[in-house]
Amino acid sequence: MRASIRPLRRIHQISSNKHRLLTATFVRPPFGRLHGLHYPVVIPNSQRTLGPPHTRLYHYDVFNREDPTIYALSTAPGRAAIAVIRISGPACRQIYQRICPSTPFPKPRYAALRKLYSPSAPPSPDTLLDSGALVLYFPRPNTVTGEDVLEFHVHGGPAIVRAILAAIPECARPPNGTPSQANHRIRYAEPGEFTRRAFANNRMDLPQIESLGETLSASTEQQRKLSVRGTTSSLSARYEHWRVQLLQARGELEALIDFSEDQHFDESPVQLCASVADQVQKLVAQIEAHVANAVRGELLRSGINVALLGAPNAGKSSLLNRIIGREAAIVSQEAGTTRDVVEVSVDIGGWLVKIGDMAGLRRAGVVGPDVIGAVEQEGIKRAKQRAIESDVLIVVQDATAEMDPEVTKTVKQCVDMGIQVVVAINKIDEVSQSSTALQAWKDKIQSRLDISADSITFISCKEATSTLAATKDPGNIQLFLNSLLETFKEITAAIVPESEPDPSVWRESLGATERQRALLSECLSHLGSFLSAVRDTIAAPHNQCTQALDRPEVGEVDIVVAAESLRLAADTLARITGRGDSGDVEEVLGVVFEK
Numbered sequence: 330m331r332a333s334i335r336p337l338r339r340i341h342q343i344s345s346n347k348h349r350l351l352t353a354t355f356v357r358p359p360f361g362r363l364h365g366l367h368y369p370v371v372i373p374n375s376q377r378t379l380g381p382p383h384t385r386l387y388h389y390d391v392f393n394r395e396d397p398t399i400y401a402l403s404t405a406p407g408r409a410a411i412a413v414i415r416i417s418g419p420a421c422r423q424i425y426q427r428i429c430p431s432t433p434f435p436k437p438r439y440a441a442l443r444k445l446y447s448p449s450a451p452p453s454p455d456t457l458l459d460s461g462a463l464v465l466y467f468p469r470p471n472t473v474t475g476e477d478v479l480e481f482h483v484h485g486g487p488a489i490v491r492a493i494l495a496a497i498p499e500c501a502r503p504p505n506g507t508p509s510q511a512n513h514r515i516r517y518a519e520p521g522e523f524t525r526r527a528f529a530n531n532r533m534d535l536p537q538i539e540s541l542g543e544t545l546s547a548s549t550e551q552q553r554k555l556s557v558r559g560t561t562s563s564l565s566a567r568y569e570h571w572r573v574q575l576l577q578a579r580g581e582l583e584a585l586i587d588f589s590e591d592q593h594f595d596e597s598p599v600q601l602c603a604s605v606a607d608q609v610q611k612l613v614a615q616i617e618a619h620v621a622n623a624v625r626g627e628l629l630r631s632g633i634n635v636a637l638l639g640a641p642n643a644g645k646s647s648l649l650n651r652i653i654g655r656e657a658a659i660v661s662q663e664a665g666t667t668r669d670v671v672e673v674s675v676d677i678g679g680w681l682v683k684i685g686d687m688a689g690l691r692r693a694g695v696v697g698p699d700v701i702g703a704v705e706q707e708g709i710k711r712a713k714q715r716a717i718e719s720d721v722l723i724v725v726q727d728a729t730a731e732m733d734p735e736v737t738k739t740v741k742q743c744v745d746m747g748i749q750v751v752v753a754i755n756k757i758d759e760v761s762q763s764s765t766a767l768q769a770w771k772d773k774i775q776s777r778l779d780i781s782a783d784s785i786t787f788i789s790c791k792e793a794t795s796t797l798a799a800t801k802d803p804g805n806i807q808l809f810l811n812s813l814l815e816t817f818k819e820i821t822a823a824i825v826p827e828s829e830p831d832p833s834v835w836r837e838s839l840g841a842t843e844r845q846r847a848l849l850s851e852c853l854s855h856l857g858s859f860l861s862a863v864r865d866t867i868a869a870p871h872n873q874c875t876q877a878l879d880r881p882e883v884g885e886v887d888i889v890v891a892a893e894s895l896r897l898a899a900d901t902l903a904r905i906t907g908r909g910d911s912g913d914v915e916e917v918l919g920v921v922f923e924k
């Protein structure tokens with residue numbers, strides 16, 4: 330049932346999104362006036378928002394109170410010691426009284442041991458559903474959904490769970506002889522419906538819901554850390570803080586437009602424009618750092634792209650197999666065994682990594698036959714492409730061979746593009762391990778590839794015959810992995826703006842999702858338009874904003890454009906938290922619940 334609202338004169342704007350949430354914006358606080366609405370409403374949360382200085386806007390989320398009560402098995406289906414059935418909605422008390430008859434209602438938030446009975450007949454040994462269950466009651470509004478919540482922690486046998494799930498909707502019908510009892514609607518929850526209600530009742534915002542989706546799908550330690558950070562509301566608080574700053578800045582500009590002719594300001598209009606531009610510029614720097622962190626966070630979420638590059642027979646496939654601990658790639662003495670890119674996803678030290686083993690790069694005549702055939706050429710082309718698309722490049726160099734110019738060229742190209750490079754000098758079991766010999770290799774690599782000495786490790790993939798086999802870290806593979814992990818840490822660490830006193834706050838920005846990043850970029854582009862409009866105003870002919878404002882065709886028009894850009898930027902931020910008027914809410918909920 331949809332709420333209908335009789336327009337009140339004081340209502341400035343009413344918007345609705347598809348899932349029952351109506352947002353009414355009032356010009357003044359509507360206390361005492363809500364009875365004018367056709368439909369009984371509650372105001373679960375009110376947020377005062379600053380509008381232009383001469384108005385005060387108040388947003389209220391107004392929603393339908395006659396939601397049916399929903400219930401669902403909250404633990405995984407199947408046999409288990411315990412199963413949790415969660416119920417949310419106005420019928421919690423009624424359900425309790427029917428399923429746990431003649432027992433006192435549990436104290437809120439305290440577990441009570443109860444016998445559960447079928448509501449279809451008076452309690453008896455025949456109608457007993459579970460002999461000992463823990464029952465918890467959480468009264469609204471401070472609950473997971475914002476509604477009354479009842480939980481049954483029952484024995485996890487499938488038949489018990491089935492019987493209790495079947496008994497709950499029966500509680501909707503009042504028992505014979507009690508016609509006065511309210512007849513609530515009770516139904517099984519749709520996928521994600523508890524979370525939808527949490528959102529509708531302001532218990533969760535959109536970034537928190539996105540993080541919840543990620544928490545449930547996190548498979549590596551870094552993904553877990555990332556998603557857990559996002560489940561707090563601090564990201565949304567930051568977006569809201571920025572939005573309020575933009576609204577205030579817009580208010581100052583609009584005051585300039587509305588009152589410039591008949592009011593005196595402490596600052597001249599040109600000073601005011603410049604100071605607003607200054608505030609926005611600082612905000613831009615913060616949002617830019619946040620966007621950069623969101624990109625880094627995406628590496629944790631979707632995995633770091635690593636490419637294995639080197640000449641044929643350098644030992645790329647052998648190293649891949651040593652890293653992942655199984656024979657994912659074919660290893661052979663024959664040069665050119667790997668022809669296409671072999672992709673493997675693996676968890677390395679908590680990081681999700683997508684490693685691509687590729688064809689060896691070579692210049693005709695330097696290594697192998699003089700002619701490079703069409704298949705090999707295609708393999709080399711793909712390898713180069715995969716290298717420049719990677720986040721980290723592992724260069725495998727055979728210690729018994731010279732560096733191939735084709736490898737050197739591609740690596741230098743990647744270094745210039747800002748791609749992190751680590752080098753593994755392989756097959757050291759076959760060469761002298763004197764410190765002079767190793768240092769000579771390091772110097773050669775450093776001078777040719779322009780990378781730091783810390784990124785170079787000597788390894789041997791031939792564990793069994795290696796002279797290093799007796800050591801704790803045969804072949805130095807762990808040493809190499811440590812250097813790789815350092816690189817991962819570096820490229821996924823949060824960027825903290827210089828002015829920021831608390832770096833820990835910025836770690837949370839790694840949790841910003843791709844949707845949030847895209848909206849922040851959109852916000853930045855509106856702020857870019859604002860800054861250029863303000864610059865035009867300040868630089869108007871005669872270089873005096875006072876005069877410019879006296880000539881509406883120049884200064885005022887720019888200020889109006891600038892104020893509009895600020896409005897668009899603020900609206901974009903509202904869309905991130907899902908409190909804007911767009912369809913983002915449905916889209917995000919759809920994506921999260923699909924998973």
Ligand SMILES: Nc1nc2c(ncn2[C@@H]2O[C@H](COP(=O)(O)OP(=O)(O)OP(=O)(O)O)[C@@H](O)[C@H]2O)c(=O)[nH]1
Pocket residue numbers: 639640641642643644645646647648659660661662663664665666667668687688689755756757758759788789790791
């Ligand atoms: N002695 C020694 N041999 C190694 C080592 N690593 C790899 N090899 C051998 O070198 C040969 C080539 O190894 P691969 O791992 O197939 O080399 P690749 O770089 O993947 O070769 P392509 O697929 O041809 O590009 C195989 O015979 C390996 O057993 C090592 O550390 N020491």
